[in-house]
Amino acid sequence: MKRYGEHRFPGKLFVVEGIDGSGKSTQISLLNQWLHAEGYGVVFSEWNSSPLVRDITKRGKKKQILTPATFSLIHATDFADRMERNIIPLLKAGAVVLCDRYIYTAFARDVARGLDRAWVRELYSFAPKPTVAFYYRVPLDVAMSRITHGRNGFKFYEAGLDLGLSDDPNQSFRLFQGRIIDEYEQMIPEYDITVIDATQPIEAQQVQMRQIVKARLTQARQLRVAP
Amino acid sequence: MSLVRETYGSVVPGMELTDLPGKIIVIEGTDGVGRSTQIALLKPWLEQQGRAVVDTGMTRSELAGKGIKQAKEGHTLGRITLTLFYATDFADRLEREIIPALRAGFVVLTDRYIYSLLARALVRELDPVWVRNLYSFAVKPDAVFYLRIGVEDLIPRVVFSTGFDYWESGMDLHPSEDMYESFRKYQTGLLSQFDKLAEEYKFEVIDATQDIRTIFDQLKRGISRVLEGTPENAPIPELAKPAPAEISQVAETASPAVAAVAASAASEDGHKRSTRRPSKKHAGQAVAKGRRAAH
Numbered sequence: 001m002k003r004y005g006e007h008r009f010p011g012k013l014f015v016v017e018g019i020d021g022s023g024k025s026t027q028i029s030l031l032n033q034w035l036h037a038e039g040y041g042v043v044f045s046e047w048n049s050s051p052l053v054r055d056i057t058k059r060g061k062k063k064q065i066l067t068p069a070t071f072s073l074i075h076a077t078d079f080a081d082r083m084e085r086n087i088i089p090l091l092k093a094g095a096v097v098l099c100d101r102y103i104y105t106a107f108a109r110d111v112a113r114g115l116d117r118a119w120v121r122e123l124y125s126f127a128p129k130p131t132v133a134f135y136y137r138v139p140l141d142v143a144m145s146r147i148t149h150g151r152n153g154f155k156f157y158e159a160g161l162d163l164g165l166s167d168d169p170n171q172s173f174r175l176f177q178g179r180i181i182d183e184y185e186q187m188i189p190e191y192d193i194t195v196i197d198a199t200q201p202i203e204a205q206q207v208q209m210r211q212i213v214k215a216r217l218t219q220a221r222q223l224r225v226a227p
Numbered sequence: 228m229s230l231v232r233e234t235y236g237s238v239v240p241g242m243e244l245t246d247l248p249g250k251i252i253v254i255e256g257t258d259g260v261g262r263s264t265q266i267a268l269l270k271p272w273l274e275q276q277g278r279a280v281v282d283t284g285m286t287r288s289e290l291a292g293k294g295i296k297q298a299k300e301g302h303t304l305g306r307i308t309l310t311l312f313y314a315t316d317f318a319d320r321l322e323r324e325i326i327p328a329l330r331a332g333f334v335v336l337t338d339r340y341i342y343s344l345l346a347r348a349l350v351r352e353l354d355p356v357w358v359r360n361l362y363s364f365a366v367k368p369d370a371v372f373y374l375r376i377g378v379e380d381l382i383p384r385v386v387f388s389t390g391f392d393y394w395e396s397g398m399d400l401h402p403s404e405d406m407y408e409s410f411r412k413y414q415t416g417l418l419s420q421f422d423k424l425a426e427e428y429k430f431e432v433i434d435a436t437q438d439i440r441t442i443f444d445q446l447k448r449g450i451s452r453v454l455e456g457t458p459e460n461a462p463i464p465e466l467a468k469p470a471p472a473e474i475s476q477v478a479e480t481a482s483p484a485v486a487a488v489a490a491s492a493a494s495e496d497g498h499k500r501s502t503r504r505p506s507k508k509h510a511g512q513a514v515a516k517g518r519r520a521a522h
Contacts, residue, residue: 001307001354052304053312056294063289067322069239069364070290073315077291077308084305114240122360126307 007128011091014213015102017184018136019177020158021143022198023205027136028100030206031213040096040217043086047101050081061157068113071157075106076123083127091128096217103127104135104187112179113163131216133191134209135184136198140177232329235341236363242322244366249329251366252450253340256374257417258395259385260435261442262338265374268443269450273334278454281328284338288319299394306351306399313344314361321365329366334454341365342373342428346420350413351400370453372446373421373430378414380436385410 014031016024028044035042048057057074060066066074087097103124110120148170156162159169160176188195194212196205232244254262254269266282273280286292295312298304304312328335341362348358376384385391391406393399397413398406425432433445 001352001357003354052298052301052308053294056291060290065290065319065323067239067241067318069242069318069322070315073311073318074291077311077315080305080308080311084308085303116237119237119360119363122357125354125357 001126002128003125004127005129007088007091009088009091009128010094011097012216013087013091013097013099013128013130014132014134014216015099015104015130016134016136017101017104017193018138018198019140019143019180019184021145021147022136022138023146023202024134024136024198025100026202027134027196027205027209028098030202031209032098034210035096035098035213041094042096042098043090044098044100045082045087047099047105048075048078050078052081053078061155064156064162066157066162068110068115068162071113071162072106072110072115072120072123079103079106079124080126088128099130102130102133104133104184104191104193107187108180108183111183112160112176132212133193134212135188135193135195136205137184137195138198140174140181142199143177144174233367234363235359235365235367237360239318239322239364242326242364247326247329247366249331249333249335250453251325251329251335251337251340251368251370252453253337253342253368253371254374254446255339255342255371255421255430256435257343257376257381257414257421258392259381259388260374260376261439262374264439265442265446266336266338268439269336269446272447273336273450279331279333280336281324281333282336282338283320283324285313285343286316288316289323290319291316302393302399304399306348306353309399310344310348310351310353310358310361313347317341317344317362318364326366337368340368340371342371342421342424342430346417346424349420350397350416370449371428371430372449373425373432374435374442375421375425375432376418376435378411378418381414381418382407382411 014028016028018024032042032044048054053074057078060070060074087099090097106124107117107120111117154161154169154173159173160179161169161172163172163176165175166172187193196208198205232247234242234244238244254266256262263284270280270282286295291312295316298312299309325335325337345358345362348361349355385395391410393406395413396406396410397416398409401409401412404412424430431449433442433449435442437445
């Protein structure tokens with residue numbers, strides 16, 4: 001079992017992190033289109049999307065039977081399934097893999113739910129180290145105004161209502177996301193995460209992201225597929 | 228009585244470890260060794276003494292039980308994914324079934340615990356540090372009885388009952404071999420992991436090649452010792468008590484050897500309640516209901 005930082009692949013792994021409303025999904029989707037157009041073999045993987053596990057998580061959330069521990073473990077199961085069956089073989093084959101959320105999401109959320117930092121880090125120690133991990137840094141108010149616009153209310157676990165921080169979903173969301181931001185900020189030096197100022201215009205952020213990605217792909221020309 | 232329980236290292240949020248007067252009794256052993264037969268005998272025996280019993284076992288969680296069974300049918304689960312799936316199932320049962328039962332003073336009779344899960348993960352060569360960290364939130368049980376068997380004695384039992392199972396034969400590890408060769412290799416590795424765990428976690432080892440009655444007697448003695456000094460629960464109402472008919476119900480569905488043991492267990496106090504013996508159908512429903520209530 002290889003641990004974080006021990007994997008050696010010809011492929012490249014780029015991941016985006018940030019709170020809801022940071023704009024990270026928009027950025028990785030633009031990057032995905034660009035890499036496709038450039039002729040790279042690109043695969044995109046979302047958080048919580050394993051066909052084996054996704055429905056169990058969904059049902060657990062709906063029934064509100066998830067505890068901090070089972071919330072953490074079921075997400076780790078989903079992540080492991082995507083890694084073992086999909087992402088690791090693709091990296092071995094030389095693909096460019098893009099992940100919307102990675103282990104740092106779990107570190108931030110699970111610790112915000114009260115789990116032990118060291119326990120969660122060890123739980124995910126089988127994950128390969130990304131080529132670059134981007135963090136889209138945004139003030140909480142900006143993120144909240146982006147996501148509250150045009151949708152009614154937050155979901156139970158998304159707002160951290162399982163923690164009993166506040167009965168008011170808006171207030172609970174704010175407190176919970178505040179904790180998550182604190183965890184992310186701690187991880188930036190710990191995991192050498194690349195910070196992007198997510199208050200900039202979308203185009204400016206994308207230019208920055210493409211420059212950083214391109215620099216890491218120059219040594220990987222063999223990854224290009226025939227146009 | 229000290230009521231603070233210990234875990235194997237970490238504590239998950241919301242898990243209060245004080246005021247847990249119940250007991251956790253673990254029956255461990257590999258597949259086909261006779262664990263469920265013994266549990267089917269032990270549960271009514273404990274209930275006859277007025278102890279409330281919850282029985283639980285792997286893949287019975289509300290959250291993940293069904294999902295694991297479905298995923299295993301596809302034969303595509305990676306070893307890390309499988310291990311994490313089992314850990315999710317275990318955590319759900321621990322937090323929402325085992326701990327509440329301990330708090331209410333029940334005897335939790337569990338068909339396997341973390342040790343089978345550790346053995347399966349270790350035989351698949353997962354990092355021991357990772358595996359132990361994963362299960363470090365487990366509450367330490369009061370006793371672990373390990374039904375020990377050698378692979379030579381195990382093979383005929385499996386062949387002539389259920390046949391070789393894909394996962395119990397470790398076919399995910401030895402895909403090029405036939406089920407027999409794979410089973411032999413996998414179970415040999417698994418049993419050697421169990422032996423190491425038996426030493427490390429101080430299991431009480433029981434020779435599982437003995438007859439059912441002898442094993443049952445040994446388990447009864449061991450469990451009595453663990454429960455000694457703890458007050459039996461207040462008498463439970465007559466209706467909730469397992470009637471002798473239920474034990475004979477076990478006898479009807481189980482093998483002749485189990486039936487003989489069950490019947491003699493039933494006769495020990497059967498005469499007292501024979502006047503209000505419910506119909507067999509009724510008793511069967513009561514057993515089924517009791518199982519559901521355990522969840």
